[in-house]
Amino acid sequence: MHLFKKYVFILTLMLAPMSYGASPPQTSIVPITKSETIASSPPEEKNTVLVSDLKAEIKVLKAxxxxxxxxxxxxxxxVYWALGIISGVFAILMSYSIFTNFKFYEQDKARLKSELDNVINTFKSELLVKFEQDKSDLEKSFDSRNEANMRIVLDQGSESRARVDAVRTELQSKLDDVVKKLELHEAKFSIMTKSNHQAEYEMRTVEEMVWEIKNVPDCIILTQCQGIRASKDGSFDYATNTVLKRMKETLQKHYIDKKRLLKPNIVKRIEDSLLLAGDNYTQAIQEIRQIVDLASTLEAPNPHPLGAADLGDLP
Known part of the structure; x- marks a missing residue:
């Protein structure tokens, strides 16, 4: 607000002289008196005199x-100079205001830090003094009433031990209840997770049937790869073996028998799925790899325009 008042004051000082600027000089137009002899002159002289008068008036107007x-x-x-000066003064005032505000901020920050350090040091000193005083009082009391205090301490220790044992027993009981609840929730979560994997595996099986009906072999292979992942996530060994058998049959039926070329991205997906299946299905994996090697070297064109690329990047 103070900066705005200074700006208004300087603006008033700059614009005040402009209100008293000199008015444009008035050039009086001297009328050209026509001689009375024009009326009595012939027409040619009248036109000449009239043209001369008009030219004189035009010169006066041009001036x-x-x-x-x-x-x-x-x-x-x-006006332009006044606006430039006002803008410069405003920029200087704004810069000065920003500089002073920053300087005041640094000063306030240093002052607050100093006050906080003083408060902390004062509190620390008071705490140390109180601690030393309490320590001295305790030593004096301990020396004067050693036996009585020892008896009291032993009694209080026994009572405290009993209370601690009771609290520990209660906490142990509550902890056992919490552990049981956690184990129960963990079991439920495990069952739900397994059910989700089971549902995903069944969904992949249905999806595989749909692609089989539509006769899209690339999508059948990709769905079987996803089925292997779902069966491994759910630890369904029987399902993994079943999917591997169906993958072998699909490769033989749709690629080897029909001489269909197996695309490189499909080969990579199959290899990743076989690595995920593990070492428990060595024979089936070896047979699938042999068929994949044979199908990936075929040169026959793919007769079906619909493939995995039409479905986007499947997970």
């Missing part, structure tokens, strides 16, 4: 127009 134009240009220059 007035030039004078007015120069005055207006001078006023425009004055």
């Amino acid at each position: 007035q127009n030039k004078l007015i134009r120069d005055y207006q240009g001078s006023m425009a220059d004055t």
